[in-house]
Amino acid sequence: MKFIRIILFPITPIYFIVTWLRNWLYDVNVFESRTYETPLICVGNLSTGGTGKTPLIEYLIRLLQNNNRVATLSRGYKRNTDGFVLANKDATVQTIGDEPYQFYKKFDNIHVAVDSNRQNGIEQLLKLKDQTNVILLDDAYQHRKVSAGLNILLTAYDKPYYLDFVLPTGNLREPKSGRKRADIILVTKCKSNITEADKAVIKQNLKLKSHQKVFFSFITYAQEVIGFNSNLNVADLPKFTLVTGIANADPLVDYLVQKGLKFDHIEYPDHHNFRVSEIEMLSKKELLITTEKDFVRLSANKRLSHNLYYLPIETKIENEEEFNALIKAFVFKRSLI
Incomplete structure (x- = not known):
């Protein structure tokens, strides 16, 4: 695999330019991003996976479900259906994908939907009689056609984006400059013995903007x-x-x-x-x-x-109260619009 990535290195600059240009066109409004009054929380990453999106989505569901009508919207990777699908008693891994099916089986009082067209998926959820008032966009950081009100960018402690390269040589879906769109950066899968000095080095390498908050999280096992x-x-x-x-x-x-x-x-x-x-x-x-x-x-x-x-695993976030307060404040503020 490493040998193949080395061979494909000449393609890397092309991929970098194409993805950077696409983001720039969205940034300057040549390409349009749609906004919604309903609170949208996007959970995603710059890499191709392995950062812990699913445990964080479940964390957010637990945080918000008692006081909100929560929905998750995913692409439904490797499902055998097309278009918008709302999970029901007939749902299977094949019809909605493994991660959405996991959400559906674990949480009784939320909507679980899949649609590769995020705009259509959001609009379909908002048409439901039991109307959703918070939508969690799973793995949607690169889906620029929708502008989420809150973007949470995940990066793994052992494989941070600042030490990676874009595809196909590395695992990044877009250049590291994409980090600028995040409101919260969550360093996931940290070691239990991480020190304040370690965290200071990571924060420096993340190149945080003034508006960005950084948190560190850990996996806990049952x-x-x-x-x-x-x-x-x-x-x-x-x-x-x-x-x-x-x-x-x-x-x-x-x-x-x-x-x-x-x-x-x-x-x-x-x-x-x-x-x-x-x-x-x-x-x-x-x-x-x-x-x-x-x-x-x-x-x-x-x-x-x-x-x-x-x-079973769960995500535990350091400075949990501050993190939770940021999420709840966003949802409350957007709900007033």
């Missing part, structure tokens, strides 16, 4: 893994097979190693659609541990009901 019919204590797990199909499994692997657990790791690409032969192979394993997103895709296969468990 004490039990959850299966179809039972839970198991993480500390007591026998040797198992870890199965991941996410953009960056390193934090999870590091955590399990630190816990002193014994396991083999089978790693697939992000959003991997498991083939029949792969399910057959996995069904013969004694114990499978996976992520919640992978469990959502794998759980449709009843052959794994005897050995498949997932480890």
